[in-house]
Amino acid sequence: MSLTSLVGITLVVLSVVLLIGLFLLKDRVKASFRSIPAFTNFTKSIGTAVEQGTRVHFSLGSADVSRERTAASFVGLSALRQIAELAAASDKPPVTTSGDAVLAVLSQDNLQTAYHAAGMDEHYQADTGRVTGLTPFSYAAGTLSMIADEDVSSSFLAGGFGAEIGLLTEAIERQDTFTLAAADSLPAQALVYASAKEPLIGEELFATGAYLETGRAHMVSLYVQDALRWIIVLVLLGGAAMKLLAGLV
């Protein structure tokens, strides 16, 4: 086994141990995260959408689910499952747009599960989980018309995006609707920072589940993420100090 594999497997095992350990501690682990107003505002916008009978839009990106960027898409799907259950009662059902066919099928599955959980199976419509294009920019072009036409009042963009996210956030801003946008790639994050009402930067995307109160496991997962970050910070500082000492000796 190579050194990289060994480090990788150690990190995975450590994460699993921490996840299970913190999960078993139950109520002794309380949520005490810094405030991210984007999530509070997003929850408010969902309430407003349900009250006004307008639509909530989920954009899951165009990253191919069978590649490395799957995790960002899964965060979007997890939030979709949670929010769709809350918004199921709205006059206009939530709609999802994807740039990948597998992602669209998964979004339909999650929407159906959410409607079932809300006891509103008969309200579910398969065409609310849509593919709007199969290349990044055709996906953006297809989604732009959807945003303009379908009375959307709140948009949640989370997943594997590239530069095309700039077109989406800008179009949503022009409609003067609420936008919470997050992406896994650096260029997309820069674009989101400049153009979205509520941008999420870096690992904030992966904190979505914890902040939307999806479940205890998400809160514990965020604690583990923080713990691992501190370990990496210490390793980096230790490495730098050792290199400095080696240079002095």
Added chain:
Amino acid sequence: MKRYLSPAIAIGVGLLVLLGYFFDNGSLAAVRINFVQWAVLLSAGSILVGVLNLLLVHTNKVIAKGKDRFYSFLLLAALLLTLTFGFLYKPSDPVMVNIFNAVILPVETSLMAVMAITLIYAAIRLLRRRADLMTFIFLATAVFVMIGAAPWPFFQIPLVADLFRPKIINILSTSGARGILIGVGLGTLLTSLRVLMGIDRPYGGK
């Protein structure tokens, strides 16, 4: 039954693929490659589902006589035409290559160009929407780096192009990017573990 079967399959296959990455010389590696190839095949097959979904949504728009039904009609016509050509000719045939080079490529390039303008507009609006220190640093850095990279006709601005811009890109920007990527990497790891442990079920089901 389905409630337990899908997570059991997802967790089992996920674990085998993960172990195959770490133990890359034995039979686990072969199992991983097989599973990944199956996933790619399924993914390719699902494109057909995606196209059918697109067809269904836009057909409904045309039938319902929606506001932009003309565009939906145009999309359906283009889709069916390209599909017919695709069946008649091979993907490498000049006709298919021309369809790509003369239609899809220019349209996507134009969207990229539109985005450049959009960005300038967004940057100006950013000052109005979120006028704080971070916004100022963000915009000032962007302008500074662009001035340093711009091809000035007769001279280069002293210090900007040869000293400050490389320092910003190679030191400040790279270290910041690494920090963000470490955070994204950890988030990816934990999200994947949640799926592997059956806590998150992106494949639907309770």
